[in-house]
Amino acid sequence: MFELTFTFENGESPVKISVSPEETLLEAARKANVAIDAPCSGNGSCGKCRVKLISGEVEGLQTSHISDEEYADGWRLSCCTYARSDVTVQVPDIASAYRSRMKTADLSTGEEVAIFEALLAGVKEAGIRLDNNYCAVDLELSEPTLEDTMPDNERLTWALEEATGCERIELPFYPMSRLPKALRDAEWKVRVLGEKKDGTFTVYDVTGQDDNAPMCGLAIDIGTTTVSAVLFDLKDGRLLSKASGGNGQIRYGADVINRIIEQGKPGGRKKLQDAIIKETLVPLIAEMCKDAKLSARRILRMCVASNTTMNHLFVGVDADPVRMEPYIPAFFHWGGLKAGDLGLPAHPNAPILLAPNIGSYVGGDITAGTFAGMIWNKDELSLFIDLGTNGEIVFGNRDFLMSCACSAGPAFEGGDISCGMRATDGAVESVKIDRDTMEPTLGIVGPDGQKPVGICGSGIIDVIAELYRTSIISSKGQFVREGKRVAHDEHGMGRYILATAAESETGREISITEVDIDSFIRAKAAIFSAINIMLSSLDMDVTVLSHVYVAGGIGSGINMENAVRIGMLPDIDRELFEYLGNTSLSGAYAMARSDCAVDKVDELASNMTYLELSTNPRYMDEFVAACFLPHTNRELFPSSIQE
Numbered sequence: 001m002f003e004l005t006f007t008f009e010n011g012e013s014p015v016k017i018s019v020s021p022e023e024t025l026l027e028a029a030r031k032a033n034v035a036i037d038a039p040c041s042g043n044g045s046c047g048k049c050r051v052k053l054i055s056g057e058v059e060g061l062q063t064s065h066i067s068d069e070e071y072a073d074g075w076r077l078s079c080c081t082y083a084r085s086d087v088t089v090q091v092p093d094i095a096s097a098y099r100s101r102m103k104t105a106d107l108s109t110g111e112e113v114a115i116f117e118a119l120l121a122g123v124k125e126a127g128i129r130l131d132n133n134y135c136a137v138d139l140e141l142s143e144p145t146l147e148d149t150m151p152d153n154e155r156l157t158w159a160l161e162e163a164t165g166c167e168r169i170e171l172p173f174y175p176m177s178r179l180p181k182a183l184r185d186a187e188w189k190v191r192v193l194g195e196k197k198d199g200t201f202t203v204y205d206v207t208g209q210d211d212n213a214p215m216c217g218l219a220i221d222i223g224t225t226t227v228s229a230v231l232f233d234l235k236d237g238r239l240l241s242k243a244s245g246g247n248g249q250i251r252y253g254a255d256v257i258n259r260i261i262e263q264g265k266p267g268g269r270k271k272l273q274d275a276i277i278k279e280t281l282v283p284l285i286a287e288m289c290k291d292a293k294l295s296a297r298r299i300l301r302m303c304v305a306s307n308t309t310m311n312h313l314f315v316g317v318d319a320d321p322v323r324m325e326p327y328i329p330a331f332f333h334w335g336g337l338k339a340g341d342l343g344l345p346a347h348p349n350a351p352i353l354l355a356p357n358i359g360s361y362v363g364g365d366i367t368a369g370t371f372a373g374m375i376w377n378k379d380e381l382s383l384f385i386d387l388g389t390n391g392e393i394v395f396g397n398r399d400f401l402m403s404c405a406c407s408a409g410p411a412f413e414g415g416d417i418s419c420g421m422r423a424t425d426g427a428v429e430s431v432k433i434d435r436d437t438m439e440p441t442l443g444i445v446g447p448d449g450q451k452p453v454g455i456c457g458s459g460i461i462d463v464i465a466e467l468y469r470t471s472i473i474s475s476k477g478q479f480v481r482e483g484k485r486v487a488h489d490e491h492g493m494g495r496y497i498l499a500t501a502a503e504s505e506t507g508r509e510i511s512i513t514e515v516d517i518d519s520f521i522r523a524k525a526a527i528f529s530a531i532n533i534m535l536s537s538l539d540m541d542v543t544v545l546s547h548v549y550v551a552g553g554i555g556s557g558i559n560m561e562n563a564v565r566i567g568m569l570p571d572i573d574r575e576l577f578e579y580l581g582n583t584s585l586s587g588a589y590a591m592a593r594s595d596c597a598v599d600k601v602d603e604l605a606s607n608m609t610y611l612e613l614s615t616n617p618r619y620m621d622e623f624v625a626a627c628f629l630p631h632t633n634r635e636l637f638p639s640s641i642q643e
Contacts, residue, residue, distance in 0.1 A: 003019075004087050005087070007054065007089070007091070015033075019083050021084065025051060025082070026038055026079040030252075036049050036091060041262060046065075047065025048421075050075055051090060052075055058082060059082050065077060076089075115581035116589075120589075120590070123597070128590070129596045131593075132217075132595060134235070141159055156206070174205075175205050182207060182208075183206065186206075186209065192206050195300075214235060215234045216232065216299045220302065221584040222247065222305070222306035223388060223389075223552075223584070224310065225413050227281070228243075228585050230589055231289070234300065246280075249275045254389060256389070272313045273316040278343075285344065301350055303589070305365045305588040306364055306584075308322055327359075327361075358403060358605050358608050359612070361390060366405075368586075368590075368591065370583075375397065376401060377398055380547070382396070382549060383547070385550050387408075387527070387550060391530065395535065401608040417455065418512070419516075420455060423554075425447075425450060426452055426505050427445040427455065428454070428456065429443050430442070430458065430462050431443070431459055435643050440463070452498065461559065475630075493515065528626045529622035531570060533616055536618075545572055567637055587601065
């Protein structure tokens with residue numbers, strides 16, 4: 001055994017762990033809870049788990065992701081490197097950036113809040129009541145005496161029956177365990193927090209009447225890459241705090257398939273569950289409660305919206321059948337879950353509502369999102385698209401809804417792209433290229449003066465669209481023009497240089513290669529072919545669409561014109577496209593606040609038709625046809641031209 005020391009570029013305290021000669025540095029990092037991003041789950045293909053050797057001896061493959069100069073300077077891929085002595089390595093800030101600073105659709109901007117409020121207004125107009133049965137009841141109890149020896153629980157129960165008119169009072173263990181002290185501390189003048197429903201009053205807590213802290217709800221969107229949450233007042237819906245960050249499961253793989261495989265290993269299921277609950281949600285909730293100056297026990301109701309796999313990993317249920325034919329999850333609907341069951345910082349009896357799944361790859365994030373997107377309340381036909389690691393699509397109106405999911409892969413999140421990264425500080429999120437000079441103008445995530453580190457999904461869409469528009473690349477994604485921004489490696493593979501080594505934050509060139517372009521073309525082809533298959537299965541085409549609603553984190557930064565130019569979205573009037581923000585979070589908020597919303601989401605899920613693309617014989621043909629810029633059938637994209 002050797003001693004492995006992780007130091008951090010961001011100044012965090014070093015972490016030490018014993019490592020065997022058979023363990024990779026990445027495996028050791030996972031055991032030590034050191035955050036190193038590994039979108040490929042450690043198979044050496046993504047090149048994102050870079051660490052710098054400070055001292056000691058190591059052994060491992062160099063791989064194509066590490067240049068000779070970088071290798072000589074100590075850079076290694078942690079997934080391919082083994083300690084051969086006591087070793088110290090440095091983890092660069094970008095390798096663990098998913099834990100913070102990630103750009104998410106989380107109501108952190110005025111634009112996001114405005115979109116959120118507009119969605120809620122639409123829900124109310126549709127007749128969905130955003131209210132609930134949580135209430136506070138003030139009681140003044142008679143103090144026991146030697147003559148009045150009624151026990152505390154009966155004294156409280158009888159008073160509640162009289163005050164509420166309920167025939168049944170439920171007093172669970174948690175409030176019961178606190179009852180004697182609470183009654184006496186309050187001198188028998190108490191405020192009872194609970195839920196009055198169907199003739200039953202369920203007690204959550206007993207406090208003094210001077211306790212004016214609100215009863216809270218919590219809505220959580222668990223995405224494959226990011227997690228967003230809002231804390232709100234159950235009485236009036238007022239937002240009290242919000243928070244977001246990266247999903248801690250990222251280091252076990254960028255996509256759901258890699259994570260399902262990882263959870264199937266010995267101890268893997270617990271490891272994945274801990275990554276989302278203990279490493280991600282617990283600190284996120286603690287941060288919000290601190291911000292709102294509230295005790296976590298005032299969270300009395302929760303709703304989680306996530307895809308089918310994330311649902312399984314969150315609750316700790318085996319997800320392996322999800323990826324195996326015939327692709328049957330353990331559950332679509334599942335009730336009765338409490339916060340205490342999962343160790344979440346909230347009232348232990350707080351119910352956790354799970355937005356229902358409808359298929360192996362269409363989950364609660366889409367059912368909640370479809371509800372918030374309101375296409376179910378329109379006469380006209382609309383398309384709802386949630387873009388992320390997976391692409392989920394819903395088509396229909398108030399008469400019918402059809403859904404499907406396509407595996408876009410990690411490209412939209414920067415995975416499988418040589419200089420790709422998620423939307424954190426330093427990510428190129430927008431690109432404009434001058435046709436004559438071929439010089440780029442870059443929009444970069446972060447503060448003013450931030451130098452580029454890599455390129456995220458929206459930036460990749462832009463640069464490919466611009467390369468195609470300016471005729472620098474062909475419809476096959478191959479470079480056909482030369483210039484100082486175009487270079488070729490020893491094998492003749494072309495690349496476009498967005499930033500030279502001197503212009504970047506890391507001292508490494510930032511470029512997009514023909515291989516990168518090919519990977520992204522496949523990702524966009526998956527989206528468009530899914531749309532085409534869904535519409536054609538109903539003998540329709542894009543001309544029937546009155547709206548195309550785009551949701552998801554990447555949706556906020558997408559230039560719709562460029563998305564059409566590369567053939568990812570249908571070539572229709574651009575005014576028909578609308579960004580809806582984080583509809584998964586908005587839908588979860590509505591469900592956490594309202595039983596009426598819960599019932600409607602359940603109804604939508606039950607009535608939505610699920611189209612399984614993997615078994616559709618035409619899907620592969622459509623996919624191959626879409627693997628060009630913009631498409632092999634140029635008539636589908638009449639506005640997409642080259643200059």
